[in-house]
Amino acid sequence: MERIDIKGPYNFEQVLNRHALDPLNQIDLQERSVKVPLIVNGDKQVVKVTATGTTEEPSFDLSGKTSEAIIARLREIFQWDQPLDDIHAHFRHTDLAPIFKEHVGTPLVLDFDPYNCLLKCIVHQQLNLKFAHTLTQRFVTTFGTEKDGAYFYPDPEKLANVKIEELRELQFSGRKAEYAIGVARAIVEGKLELQKLHDKSDDEIMEELVKLKGIGPWTVQNFLMFGLGRPNLFPIADIGLQNALKKLYNMDRKPSKEEMEGYKPSWEPYASYASLYLWRSIE
Structure with a gap:
């Protein structure tokens, strides 16, 4: 112990x-x-x-x-x-101060493995959260492994050989199945080396990952945040963040892209924590 x-x-x-x-x-x-x-x-x-x-x-x-x-x-x-003290102090004089006070001590916790995180981001694309978790559970319990009561995602070598039709049986769309298998194949073939991403900048990682079929900016931003723990991400295309800001500012509509871009500078270099606490505010 x-x-x-x-x-x-x-x-x-x-x-x-x-x-x-x-x-x-x-x-x-x-x-x-x-x-x-x-x-x-x-x-x-x-x-x-x-x-x-x-x-x-x-x-x-x-x-x-x-x-x-x-x-x-x-x-x-x-x-x-x-240390979260420094981050809370940064937001003490911003519009997010009440949210940080309410949820004090909430850390930016990562997914258990960057590979898991990337696959989960792909599975979750354009799905409501409940079904996204259900679909991920089906995927991992079908093709992954279990040890001591915990579940491991399928190894890239195994997923690379899964047929699209097998994922379709779990209610994957054909495209989503193709994207997940494609990521596994990229890893197996050495085209994607997740461990080497740790040493690259956010922009370099964005440039590398969006080359993979089915991976866009939203997926990469979530991967950077919850796969690698990068502190300064604010995915403006995220509907949850849009709804949280609508609530925060008592708006009768969701904020525009330009408005969201305008909020970010006062939250840097901890925009990921702004995102996290905004999500918490509507959960």
């Missing part, structure tokens, strides 16, 4: 509530725990993360096989080394 202490504020209940929206995630709200499927150096491991502290004094117990690499990855996923 490993013990991790971090600097507050950090609201793990907010983390669990977000992850609980996805039925693939193994969450125990009463125990305040989540099972995290990890692939470290090609080895599949499941670590259970249990909150033992408070929002002001956060601490966590890790149960399962741990190593320096696994703990480093958990720190990255849960953003344990990102």
Whole structure:
């Protein structure tokens, strides 16, 4: 059992509530725990993360096989080394101050694996959230693997050989099936090296990923935010953000693209947190 202490504020209940929206995630709200499927150096491991502290004094117990690499990855996923005080201070004098006060300590938590995140973004395109999660669950439980009660997405090598018709049986559209399989094939063929994206800028990653069929700016922005933890993303095409801003400013319509672009400068360099807290405001 490993013990991790971090600097507050950090609201793990907010983390669990977000992850609980996805039925693939193994969450125990009463125990305040989540099972995290990890692939470290090609080895599949499941670590259970249990909150033992408070929002002001956060601490966590890790149960399962741990190593320096696994703990480093958990720190990255849960953003344990990102002090939220500085971010809250930045937004204290903006229009988002009431939202940040209401949801204080909400971190920008990543999906458990960048590959998972990219596939999930593709599956979720143009779907309502409930069915998007249902479709992702069908996909992973059909073609992925389960270990110690946690689910792993299908390896790229396996997905690359799945037939479009097999995904259509799960209610994928033909195009969406083609896009998901195409990403897996790009990885297998060495055309897409996800690990190397960590060292590239947001613009470089955007330029590389939009070359893949079925991946547009919205998908890349969400991948940058929840796959790589980039702090300054504000996807103006996102309907949820549009609705949150409509509510915030008591508008009788959704804000225009130009209006949304105008909001962003005062939120930089933490626009991803503005996005996150705006989403929280309407959940």
